[in-house]
Amino acid sequence: MTDATRDIEALIDLMARLPGLGPRSARRAVLHLIKKRGQLMAPLARAMAEVATTARECANCGNFGIADICDICRDPRRATGEICVVEDVADLWAMERGHAFKGRYHVLGGTLSALDAIGPDELRIPHLLSRVKSEGISEVILALNATVDGQTTAHYIADRLDGAGVTVTSLAQGVPIGGELDYLDDGTISAALRARRSV
């Protein structure tokens, strides 16, 4: 094997580590990139290097941005006293696409899981509890996935917030059982947010 194929094979191996791509589709993608190396591959490499350098996690909510505190947390119009709790940044983006929520977010980074030994301290739950006090929050909206782990986590957070003087709500039924936010259409997310119920 020579340097040429080694470079290309290394690129295919890296591409195959992306979700949704296997070895075969990674090879197809790399062939496509080489054919369009001027129009697509070079700009993609630059965009990726740029984001790899600048992207960071918001120290407050866990969203991705280029500053220590993300745009949503810095936006004074979003200090509505409402925090929407999501599992993942993908879910935050899905909520934002719905354009229905005007408050701030808190990204847990996963769900409680006894099997994977993930407890509250692995999930930024303590940070959520302190934000509820320090930011004068009146309502915590639990927008967790309608999976067993998601609902377990929602109940745990509702328990911990019991007596903290905040309303705890969750997205309305309408999220399909076993469904994940990132795969829902925007209208369903908006409807579920409007119909949120007290836990």
Place this chain on the structure above:
Amino acid sequence: MTDATRDIEALIDLMARLPGLGPRSARRAVLHLIKKRGQLMAPLARAMAEVATTARECANCGNFGIADICDICRDPRRATGEICVVEDVADLWAMERGHAFKGRYHVLGGTLSALDAIGPDELRIPHLLSRVKSEGISEVILALNATVDGQTTAHYIADRLDGAGVTVTSLAQGVPIGGELDYLDDGTISAALRARRSV
């Protein structure tokens, strides 16, 4: 929209142009990359920039490499007098994975297509004919896809090589290794029956 999300959105748009990825899976891939920006995103950006700069098409056969003439064309052990004609570099790589062919290749870059106005001159067919003379080729193996356009192209090339003093062959058609008759299309079964061999 701020610079942060604009950079990330631009990256998602570029990723969505890869074959096999749509807007949704591109978003998932970019989120995964941002989470693993140190271990995966930065190395991937570097590998992509490297290949975008160095990759080029072999002036002889059309394979991808980092030199004007690719490794296969430069390898004296592969001057066997056999040329394997394929539609695309992906097919060349598939043949190489089989480790069964020891000669050289010729990548057409597509198939003849009246609908898309693709004639012989768009396909490096004239170059194939001149290689057959200049490289002292004794056998041309047509490894084109078993589609209508692929077979039309194979027949055209066989016609053009008639009288050039070379043997023209094509890959055998039949039941794939491990294939089950019940899942095969009728055309394949008919072809395999017509080409049956003595055991």
